[in-house]
Amino acid sequence: MVAPIRALVTGAAGQIGYSLVIEIAKGDVFGPEQPVELVMLDLPFCAQSLDGVKMELQDCALPTLVGVEALTDEAAAFKNIDYAFLVGAMPRREGMERKDLLAANVKIFKSQGKSLAEHAKPTTKVIVVGNPANTNAFICAKYAAPKIPAENFSAMTRLDHNRALAQVAAKAGVTIGAVKNVIIWGNHSSTQFPDVRHAKVTKDGKEVDAYTAVNDNAFLQGEFISIVQKRGAAIIERRKFSSAMSAAKAACDHIRDWHVGTQPGQFISMAVPSDGSYGVPQGLIFSFPVQICPDTKKWKIVQGLELDEFAKGKIDVTTKELIEERDEALKACEEANM
Numbered sequence: 001m002v003a004p005i006r007a008l009v010t011g012a013a014g015q016i017g018y019s020l021v022i023e024i025a026k027g028d029v030f031g032p033e034q035p036v037e038l039v040m041l042d043l044p045f046c047a048q049s050l051d052g053v054k055m056e057l058q059d060c061a062l063p064t065l066v067g068v069e070a071l072t073d074e075a076a077a078f079k080n081i082d083y084a085f086l087v088g089a090m091p092r093r094e095g096m097e098r099k100d101l102l103a104a105n106v107k108i109f110k111s112q113g114k115s116l117a118e119h120a121k122p123t124t125k126v127i128v129v130g131n132p133a134n135t136n137a138f139i140c141a142k143y144a145a146p147k148i149p150a151e152n153f154s155a156m157t158r159l160d161h162n163r164a165l166a167q168v169a170a171k172a173g174v175t176i177g178a179v180k181n182v183i184i185w186g187n188h189s190s191t192q193f194p195d196v197r198h199a200k201v202t203k204d205g206k207e208v209d210a211y212t213a214v215n216d217n218a219f220l221q222g223e224f225i226s227i228v229q230k231r232g233a234a235i236i237e238r239r240k241f242s243s244a245m246s247a248a249k250a251a252c253d254h255i256r257d258w259h260v261g262t263q264p265g266q267f268i269s270m271a272v273p274s275d276g277s278y279g280v281p282q283g284l285i286f287s288f289p290v291q292i293c294p295d296t297k298k299w300k301i302v303q304g305l306e307l308d309e310f311a312k313g314k315i316d317v318t319t320k321e322l323i324e325e326r327d328e329a330l331k332a333c334e335e336a337n338m
């Protein structure tokens with residue numbers, strides 16, 4: 001039998017958690033032949049509802065789910081895991097920016113970074129979903145070092161990437177599968193730069209660039225960018241809760257691609273530690289276009305993409321915000337005596 005993958009979901013009793021655990025458990029992430037041991041962590045006051053989620057997962061009678069644990073102890077939850085979906089954190093409400101969550105959430109990721117170092121496998125791969133996701137991932141990686149290499153840490157911008165694909169498909173009058181290689185640069189915040197300069201669309205049987213397919217430059221350099229940047233807030237305004245189903249789906253897309261690799265010629269957006277590419281300071285957790293090698297399961301930042309002055313200006317703005325967030329988070333971690 002294939003050895004099971006041990007996958008941890010934090011905040012599993014929350015909104016995203018409820019959509020996410022079923023997708024992992026039924027094979028949408030690691031495949032229909034891969035057994036999964038699912039570990040769910042939440043805070044002690046959620047123990048009862050977490051237990052209810054566990055019962056429901058058992059009742060799903062899933063052949064891929066070979067174990068399910070509902071835990072409220074961080075050390076036990078991080079033990080021997082292969083993948084960590086770090087979702088558990090406070091969500092924003094109407095009128096807030098994601099960085100307003102920094103003070104409340106960054107301490108969670110300091111503590112979980114230490115738990116990763118102490119209890120997880122050194123090969124564990126981590127996606128941070130809890131906001132502000134890039135900066136939380138930066139802190140988590142810092143406190144998990146040197147046991148777990150920085151390259152194993154990522155933050156989720158796949159939801160923004162999927163939002164961009166959907167907007168381009170709708171405007172070009174094609175289905176989602178006909179659009180590829182949109183890019184989200186930078187922070188999972190309203191300064192992110194959704195960029196379609198290198199995107200391709202298959203339209204009327206021919207692959208063309210997105211600008212040709214959409215045929216509306218003003219839209220692509222204006223409204224499109226702001227729709228994607230502010231989509232999270234637009235969902236909150238309507239639902240009064242932040243995106244959950246789409247966030248869970250995006251987390252699955254992110255880890256599935258990391259686990260199985262990207263298609264030849266395809267790139268996806270993932271916030272990973274910068275190696276200095278495109279002038280982004282080293283170590284910042286920054287969303288780049290990446291490709292993942294199916295054999296090594298390692299990501300590589302796509303190199304050599306041309307950036308015009310418009311793109312460079314947008315990338316500067318989001319870089320500056322991430323530097324400020326990083327410095328604020330480091331200060332908060334020093335002050336939090338834990």
Ligand SMILES: NC(=O)C1=CN([C@@H]2O[C@H](COP(=O)(O)OP(=O)(O)OC[C@H]3O[C@@H](n4cnc5c(N)ncnc54)[C@H](O)[C@@H]3O)[C@@H](O)[C@H]2O)C=CC1
Nearest residue numbers: 011013014015016042043088089090091129130131159247
């Ligand atoms: N990166 C992205 O694209 C997205 C990020 N988010 C973020 O994901 C996070 C979770 O969102 P929701 O599930 O909607 O929130 P939620 O409030 O419904 O659930 C969060 C859960 O995390 C738990 N939790 C809090 N601290 C914890 C800790 N230290 N350990 C374990 N569990 C803990 C809470 O008890 C709660 O059950 C928020 O920060 C939200 O802003 C949401 C959507 C998209």
Ligand SMILES: O=C([O-])CC(=O)C(=O)O
Nearest residue numbers: 092131159232233242243
């Ligand atoms: O907007 C929020 O707070 C939740 C989130 O990150 C998103 O939907 O992109």
